[in-house]
Amino acid sequence: MAYTLENLIDDVKASYDDATGNADLQKVRGHLEQLLTNAEFIEETCGDHVEYGAHTLYQDDDRGFMVLAHVNEKGRTSPPHDHGASWAIYGQAREFTDMSEYKRNDDGSDASKADVEKVKTYRLDPGMAGVFDAHEIHSIHFPDNARFIRITGTDLATIETLAFNMDEKSVKVNPPTAGSLGAGEASV
16 A cells, blocks of 8 residues: 555654654655655646646644645756754655755854855755755755655744855845745745
């Protein structure tokens, strides 16, 4: 029997430590990779018939985590950014996503300045998942028609995030927005 979205949801819920309130992100990553082997699920949520955009598949009322399908028409390279106090796990369904990680070389004492340096890049091919923890600076690049499933620790539209400009050595605070990420195009 195929591993389903419902199985994933149950396993993500079970990955939380009641004492700390934190999810075991490596367990969640493994469960997402298991879901990515379900060809019927991938076709249903990321197939050619699915409208372009970000689609909320599930949002947990208790823990707040979300499961989204990102169906991209055009390729994109994001600037270095973080997801604020939330984690995110990307699971590749179609094409690929290049994941880059950065380190911050300054102490963050100047709210508008930031010196970040790329330290690692790797590729997610279909069936693979990658983890970014809270406040981890990263960027992604994907080609036209790339599709991925992303699990976030919360609705990213409801929290403050940061975007970094490497050329200007600056950082911009992105305040929470009014809408939910699942309502249309989402920050990646």
